[in-house]
Amino acid sequence: AQTVTQSQPEMSxxxxxxxxxxCTYDTSENNYYLFWYKQPPSRQMILVIxxxxxxxxxxxxxxxSVNFQKAAKSFSLKxxxxxxxxxxxxxxxxxxxxxxxxxxxxxxGTKLNVKP
Amino acid sequence: xxxxxxxxxxxxxxxxxxLTVTCSQNMxxxxxxxxxxDPGLGLRQIYYSMNVEVTDKGDVPEGYKVSRKEKRxxxxxxxxxxxxQTSLYFCASKxxxxxxxxxxxxxxxxxxxx
Numbered sequence: 001a002q003t004v005t006q007s008q009p010e011m012s013x014x015x016x017x018x019x020x021x022x023c024t025y026d027t028s029e030n031n032y033y034l035f036w037y038k039q040p041p042s043r044q045m046i047l048v049i050x051x052x053x054x055x056x057x058x059x060x061x062x063x064x065s066v067n068f069q070k071a072a073k074s075f076s077l078k079x080x081x082x083x084x085x086x087x088x089x090x091x092x093x094x095x096x097x098x099x100x101x102x103x104x105x106x107x108x109g110t111k112l113n114v115k116p
Numbered sequence: 117x118x119x120x121x122x123x124x125x126x127x128x129x130x131x132x133x134x135l136t137v138t139c140s141q142n143m144x145x146x147x148x149x150x151x152x153x154d155p156g157l158g159l160r161q162i163y164y165s166m167n168v169e170v171t172d173k174g175d176v177p178e179g180y181k182v183s184r185k186e187k188r189x190x191x192x193x194x195x196x197x198x199x200x201q202t203s204l205y206f207c208a209s210k211x212x213x214x215x216x217x218x219x220x221x222x223x224x225x226x227x228x229x230x
Contacts, residue, residue: 006158045159045206045221091158102147102166102213103174106159 002027004094006107013082014115020067021077021110023092032096034068034075039089039109048090051075079112087114118143120222122207128228129197137192137225139207147210147217148190149174150182152203153224159206165190166213197229 003026013019025034036048051059051068058066063083067076079086092107120141129135141148149164151174161174165184179201181193190209194201205225210217 004158009156043204043224045208047218050216050218093159102149102164104149104151104159104161104219105175106151108156108158 002029002094002096002103002105004092004105004107006090006092006110008110009108010111010113012113012115013079015082015084017082018078018080019082019112021079021090021092021112023075023077023107025073025075025092025094025105027073027094027096029096032094034066035093035095036064036066036075036077037091037093037106038086039091040085040087045091049077082114084114084116086112088112118220120207120209120220122205122222122225124225125223126226128230130230131198132196135194135197135227137194137205137207137227139190139192139222140188141190141209141220142188143209143211143220144187145209145220146187146212147219148184149208149219150180150190150192151206151208152176152201153206154203162192162205197227199229201227202229203227 005024032053034051038046049061063080089109091109094105123138150162151159153159160176163182165171207222208219210219
């Protein structure tokens with residue numbers, strides 16, 4: 001079974017600073033995909049960034065980047081130049097890679113508070 | 117506007133009274149899925165569907181039923197709700213089964229079972 005662990009229930013960061021959210025996962029599969037989702041107070045789920053396990057290069061989307069360590073099964077999210085609008089719950093998610101298995105597994109979430 | 121809609125958005129009911137939460141998408145997506153979100157547990161997948169008449173269990177299917185008779189609709193049915201099904205429910209869809217497809221989420225349904 002796949003598990004996703006987010007060990008930081010809550011974090012705070014000052015506006016304009018950098019913060020890193022941790023995520024580890026457990027799987028025996030070699031092909032899979034990892035995601036970070038953001039859930040602001042509106043409760044809407046928004047995809048932040050995606051990483052394919054077969055790609056060694058870390059994904060980047062503007063101020064958001066990941067540190068993907070496949071051997072360590074670690075997938076952390078770095079937010080640079082934090083903005084007040086980044087205040088949200090962040091979920092790490094895992095998706096099995098085989099075409100017939102589109103099952104998703106989410107972590108318990110990290111609540112990020114960006115302070116002015 | 118491309119979207120996933122859920123109804124109702126809020127529902128308070130009593131134990132044992134059958135209910136259905138509807139989910140509809142207007143993007144012609146093949147894949148649809150239901151999740152529940154609980155504090156400290158994140159999102160857990162209940163059921164998913166890869167196309168019309170093709171459904172499969174997620175991690176927590178007990179107490180739920182789904183059907184996919186049309187591509188756009190994927191209702192979640194609670195035949196006999198119990199208090200432990202009090203949760204925030206999300207429907208989601210994505211174009212197909214490719215890993216690069218982005219999953220679009222509905223606005224959520226807050227269900228309370230008394």
